[in-house]
Amino acid sequence: xxxxxGFIKKEFYHIFRDKRTLFILFGMPIVQILLFGxxxxxxxxxxxxxxxxxxxxxTTLEIIHKISSSKFFSxxxxxxxxxxxxxxxxxxxxxxxxVFENDFSKKLTKENVATVQIITDAxxxxxxxxxxxxxxxxxxxxxxxxxxxxxxxYQIIPQTKMTYNPELKSVFMFVPGVMTIILMLxxxxxxxxxxxxxxxxxxxxxxxxxxxxxxxxxxxKVFPYIFLSIINAIIIILLGVFVFKxxxxxxxxxxxxxxxxxxxxxxxxxxxxxxxxxxxxxxxMISLMGLMLPVILLSGFxxxxxxxxxxxxxxxxxxPAKYFIIILKGIxxxxxxxxxxxxxxxxxxxxTILFIVLSIRKYKIRxx
Amino acid sequence: MDKxxxxxxxxxxxxxxxxxxxxxxxxxxxxxxxxxxxxxxGAGKTTAMKMLIGxxxxxxxxxxxxxxxxxxxxxxxxxxxxxxxxxxxLYDDLTVKENITFFGGIxxxxxxxxxxxxxxxxxxxxxxEVVNELVSSLPLGWKQKLAFSVALLHEPKIIFLDEPxxxxxxxxxxxxxxxxxxxxxNGTTVFVTTHYMDEAEYCDRVxxxxxxxxxxxxxxxxxxxQFRADTxxxxxLKLARG
Numbered sequence: 001x002x003x004x005x006g007f008i009k010k011e012f013y014h015i016f017r018d019k020r021t022l023f024i025l026f027g028m029p030i031v032q033i034l035l036f037g038x039x040x041x042x043x044x045x046x047x048x049x050x051x052x053x054x055x056x057x058x059t060t061l062e063i064i065h066k067i068s069s070s071k072f073f074s075x076x077x078x079x080x081x082x083x084x085x086x087x088x089x090x091x092x093x094x095x096x097x098x099v100f101e102n103d104f105s106k107k108l109t110k111e112n113v114a115t116v117q118i119i120t121d122a123x124x125x126x127x128x129x130x131x132x133x134x135x136x137x138x139x140x141x142x143x144x145x146x147x148x149x150x151x152x153x154y155q156i157i158p159q160t161k162m163t164y165n166p167e168l169k170s171v172f173m174f175v176p177g178v179m180t181i182i183l184m185l186x187x188x189x190x191x192x193x194x195x196x197x198x199x200x201x202x203x204x205x206x207x208x209x210x211x212x213x214x215x216x217x218x219x220x221k222v223f224p225y226i227f228l229s230i231i232n233a234i235i236i237i238l239l240g241v242f243v244f245k246x247x248x249x250x251x252x253x254x255x256x257x258x259x260x261x262x263x264x265x266x267x268x269x270x271x272x273x274x275x276x277x278x279x280x281x282x283x284x285m286i287s288l289m290g291l292m293l294p295v296i297l298l299s300g301f302x303x304x305x306x307x308x309x310x311x312x313x314x315x316x317x318x319x320p321a322k323y324f325i326i327i328l329k330g331i332x333x334x335x336x337x338x339x340x341x342x343x344x345x346x347x348x349x350x351x352t353i354l355f356i357v358l359s360i361r362k363y364k365i366r367x368x
Numbered sequence: 369m370d371k372x373x374x375x376x377x378x379x380x381x382x383x384x385x386x387x388x389x390x391x392x393x394x395x396x397x398x399x400x401x402x403x404x405x406x407x408x409x410g411a412g413k414t415t416a417m418k419m420l421i422g423x424x425x426x427x428x429x430x431x432x433x434x435x436x437x438x439x440x441x442x443x444x445x446x447x448x449x450x451x452x453x454x455x456x457x458l459y460d461d462l463t464v465k466e467n468i469t470f471f472g473g474i475x476x477x478x479x480x481x482x483x484x485x486x487x488x489x490x491x492x493x494x495x496x497e498v499v500n501e502l503v504s505s506l507p508l509g510w511k512q513k514l515a516f517s518v519a520l521l522h523e524p525k526i527i528f529l530d531e532p533x534x535x536x537x538x539x540x541x542x543x544x545x546x547x548x549x550x551x552x553x554n555g556t557t558v559f560v561t562t563h564y565m566d567e568a569e570y571c572d573r574v575x576x577x578x579x580x581x582x583x584x585x586x587x588x589x590x591x592x593x594q595f596r597a598d599t600x601x602x603x604x605l606k607l608a609r610g
Contacts, residue, residue, distance in 0.1 A: 006469070006470055211474070
């Protein structure tokens, strides 16, 4: 036990004396979560739009007022003819143009139908989509207001409700994703690098010749990272809750336990990588290419898995991060318990055991 | 097992698949001697040494080190041997003091013992000025001496040195051999691999490995007579060229 304490002390010296390691450990989680939270977002704020109002009556003015008073849009300019539309878009400031047809108000009351055209700048398709959805919902709301006194039988109004994330706050999606990536990176990459470092320096050989047992070496190397990863997870959750006002619906204890499980999964992957890689550089390349990219692309963090080609969907089943993101979203956003997450938990546990068994076998072969 | 021998092997063999790295070597190392383990790169000396220090399991044969069997008690062997590789592996980002404490710790030395050993070692090597400096700031020659002393912290019965003078200048090599002599004088057996043939002359006895076999084993003087050569280098060349 005393040997072990000395070993861990040494690991902490390594970590705290290396500025790069420290930055990856603590700088990156904060930078990433803030970047994803603030910069990369699906929300829209104060988007410039232009209005081509051909009727200029009470109804259109009211609609325009509703739109301009929302925090999502600001009216940048009014245009008079359709010929101006292209020129306006080309300047790039205006992202959408609303075109009200002639005699809007009259048509609405007499024929019950009036059209407004929403033209968006789809050079950025996601934003365009979001803008048109937002405008649509403002229009619908207005429609309901003017219709509320009139009884029309069997009127069907489609209502889309975004549950769990009613404001479509993208940061709620990113917090679980970033947390997954950070834990994976810190645990897998940092441990694999720190183990291969000993190989490269030749100190691993010295350790193996000493009476300290190989598994003690590995556990000693991994232990500090469990500890640091837990701190990281706490930082990320605190940032999510206090900076981005993200709710945590579920059980905190379950959240903690699942995070530790995923940390151990990633650590065992890191150990596996270190049994394959001879140098720190190889370990880093394998971690980045082999773990980071699939985690970002296939875990459902950014791109929904369901809309991927079948082959990629099958591939995504192999990514541990995918299950952890499901678990995190479940606990944080939906507040579900273990009864609904046992399948994912089981898969992660099995994967972890598999990685550990593989590492031990690899390790033995190397020693032969 | 003979009491005068600290290492004894009989037909010790290591195979990797079809390839036989070490082919049935049989030899003894006497207590307290400096034993030179010579051979060209790839002759199998590193593999043989790895079997003796307990990090590689022999395919067949017998061997005992410091009175323990390499198959049955590799852990007892580990407690009784010291090892230094050609990389003089110390932790660069730890201070001299921290390195000593760490390596003393993994050999299970008590805190008092480590402190006592540290003071002694620092005095002997003249490291008083740098004891709290990072090892990375030390010159290569000092690192080598420190690594050697660290490998001796737990007072092993035998110390294995794997090409300990690779990449250092002749003066440092000379000083290092003085340390080896001193160690042997204090009763520790020294098992050293090298491919510097002039260093072979410093050993009490040397063995020369060629293609996985020990082709010659005796004192440098007798080997030179036997092969009618002036230097160990000539002996080696005659052997290696068959």
